[in-house]
Structures are given as structure tokens and as C-alpha cells.
Amino acid sequence: MERLRQDDPPYIGPYTTLARLDADSTEHTVPERRYLARSADGERTVLVCVPRVGADPSRWAIEAEGARRLSVARFLTVAEVGGTAGFPWYAAPYTPMLPLSAVLAAYGGPLPENLVRGLGAALAEGLAAAHAQGVTHAGLSPAAVLVTPGGPLLTCFGAVRAAAPDGMPRSGLPGLDPGCLAAEQASGGRPGPLGDVFALGAVLAYASTGHTVPEQSELPPGLRRLVAACLSRAPADRPTAQELLRELAAPAAGTGPTEVSPLPDRTVLDHTAPLPLPGRVVAALADQSGQLLGMELPATQEPFTPAQKVH
Structure with a gap:
């Protein structure tokens, strides 16, 4: 604020x-x-x-x-x-709401992997529900994610469509995060569900590293394959939002079904929250x-x- x-x-x-x-x-x-x-x-x-x-x-x-x-x-x-x-x-x-950039600032850097997975699962759930209704968000980016005590919310609906009509290149336009813009949308193509998946991959990368176009080695090992698939240049090589939701909701590789890595500074009241937040973010x-x-x-x-x- x-x-x-x-x-x-x-x-x-x-x-x-x-x-x-x-x-x-x-x-x-x-x-x-x-x-x-x-x-x-x-x-x-x-x-x-x-x-x-x-x-x-x-x-x-x-x-x-x-x-x-x-x-x-x-x-x-x-x-x-x-x-x-x-x-x-x-x-x-x-x-109470914080853009994702403010969440990272409050936390003091990139978020832990289990929190990123929970954030991604919640956003993938929203996208999957929208896609099932024939709706494309067309505006997902770190700025479009507002974290609230009740979990993340998707905002900036239709930002890609609003920035320029279909057929007109959108690369470099103010208000569009270039790291979140799928190639087919940047060149003027009509936004579609798999463009939302590309943008969600960039959001996961941002939450994990602090920027939307990281090196593969910067990403947590448990998210590297998934984020790389989301950011595939060819839409057909990306998972659907529903497939992404299933993978994000599953335990990360190397953990048991009930084993969850701790979140530093978690508050004692957060265990019932849809997305338990670190204490510094709650504050x-x-x-x-x-x-x-x-x-x-x-x-x-x-x-x-x-x-x-x-x-």
C-alpha cells in the first residue's frame, strides 16, 4: 500500500x-x-x-x-x-490483500516450495473452473495475484485482450509482463486456456525465484519439470490447468503423503487457513x-x- x-x-x-x-x-x-x-x-x-x-x-x-x-x-x-x-x-x-511482489517483499525473498505449490494449486483450480466454462483469464501475472487471508485471488481479468486487439502484436506493451506472455499471445493470437497455463508457470517461477524467467537451476528441484512444461513455447506441449492442479496438489518428490516441509514464522492460527502463510506475510x-x-x-x-x- x-x-x-x-x-x-x-x-x-x-x-x-x-x-x-x-x-x-x-x-x-x-x-x-x-x-x-x-x-x-x-x-x-x-x-x-x-x-x-x-x-x-x-x-x-x-x-x-x-x-x-x-x-x-x-x-x-x-x-x-x-x-x-x-x-x-x-x-x-x-x-486485506497483497500483490505477489509485496508478499515476496514481506517474506524477505522467494517463497518456500510447499507454499509455492499451494499457491499454484489454488490458482490452477480457479483457471480450471474458468476453462471448463469456456472462459480464458488472459491476464495472469504476478501483479494479477492478490494474496488474502482466505487464499489467492485472480485479478486483472482480460488484460491481454484489453491491451491490444487480436492480430496486433502485444510484445513490449505497458502493463503486460513479458515473462508471462505466451508467444502466441505476444504475436497477436487470440488468448486461450493454454496461454493461461504459460502465465501460471511464469507466476510459479516468480514466486520461487523472484523473477518470471529464471534459469532452470534457480527453481526448486520439485518444480523444475512442471514449470518447464508450462513454459513450453508450443501450446500443445503444456499441461492443462486441471493436469497442473493434480500435479501441484500431489506431494512433492521425496516427501511422503503427510510430510510437509515447515514454513518459517508460521503463525499458530494459520493451520486452518486455505493457504497457510508465513507470519511475516500475515503481519x-x-x-x-x-x-x-x-x-x-x-x-x-x-x-x-x-x-x-x-x-
Whole structure:
């Protein structure tokens, strides 16, 4: 969570912005501008998102509406879509949340293998459910993964489709993490389920090493074959999300069915959580929640002007 900047809107729709979710260092690979905000009566705190600077707001708005209509486990629940043709937005109820980059920062480096496997299994479950409904996420990257006390959520739905229409090259476009963009999507191909699997492989690599394109030797031995398969250049050589889920949920090589490697700093309450988190990550989530809930709304709101819009 970061302080607002001068170019950030003071409010979006009915919500007063309080803070930015993403750090400046990750801004280039986040496909939308994300804010923590509160309703004018102070009763509701939300995550509210708008297109990034330079994006086509009409394509972004189409994907936001698509996200609102989704009802898939592990996908962020979009409660509202609003705004104008030039300034669309969507909002979701707030729960303590950290982008994956902030999780690694709080932990102090790459995550342990059993935590990466649990994270990957949860995300693969969401993708498999979406693919079974004929839906492609088309936007998975480390920035799209928000870790909450209830487990990870998939956000940034449709970022690849919103960045450029099919047939137009997408390599090098702001907001798209190049390490997460499958070759067929980078060249302008229509996003498909196996492109999501490629992106999930890059997310697993990032969680394990701190970057999306690591050397094979940097990956934990138990994940090398699986991540390499996900990152195959040919879509047909990648596993499906359902196959990936089965492999990630299975015990890692060299462990028994009940043997789990310990997580440093695990809190005593985490054993019942869907994705048990290290204590330092739990503390970062609690700190965000405390800071945010302690923020007060301005006494008055100035009229909104075009100069305050996020273009």
C-alpha cells in the first residue's frame, strides 16, 4: 500500500481514494491502476480499479464488465462497474490483500516450495473452473495475484485482450509482463486456456525465484519439470490447468503423503487457513488493514474536474 500521488484521482465514482495498492517499482507490469478507497458514508471500503495511463478505456471497460459477470472460484468478485466511456472503473469489496511482489517483499525473498505449490494449486483450480466454462483469464501475472487471508485471488481479468486487439502484436506493451506472455499471445493470437497455463508457470517461477524467467537451476528441484512444461513455447506441449492442479496438489518428490516441509514464522492460527502463510506475510496483511481502517475521509470533497481523471 502506497500513498497517493498528485496525478491520482481524489475519488472514483462514489468512492474517495485513500491509497494505491501497488508500489512504484511494479507499475510497468500492472495492467490497471488500483486503489483502496471508501464510500462517502465511511461504511464501505473497496478495491477500485481504473485503466492505466495510455490504455484504451473502451476495451478495458469490456473486460471489466466480463469480470463482473464471472462467478468462478479464486477470481476476484467484481461488485460494481461504472464510470463513463472515457473513465470506466470497477470495484470489489475490500479484504486485506497483497500483490505477489509485496508478499515476496514481506517474506524477505522467494517463497518456500510447499507454499509455492499451494499457491499454484489454488490458482490452477480457479483457471480450471474458468476453462471448463469456456472462459480464458488472459491476464495472469504476478501483479494479477492478490494474496488474502482466505487464499489467492485472480485479478486483472482480460488484460491481454484489453491491451491490444487480436492480430496486433502485444510484445513490449505497458502493463503486460513479458515473462508471462505466451508467444502466441505476444504475436497477436487470440488468448486461450493454454496461454493461461504459460502465465501460471511464469507466476510459479516468480514466486520461487523472484523473477518470471529464471534459469532452470534457480527453481526448486520439485518444480523444475512442471514449470518447464508450462513454459513450453508450443501450446500443445503444456499441461492443462486441471493436469497442473493434480500435479501441484500431489506431494512433492521425496516427501511422503503427510510430510510437509515447515514454513518459517508460521503463525499458530494459520493451520486452518486455505493457504497457510508465513507470519511475516500475515503481519503485512494485518498492517495494511490497520493502516487503511485508520485513515479518515477528507472533511469535504472538491468537485471532480477532468484534470483529476486517470486517462
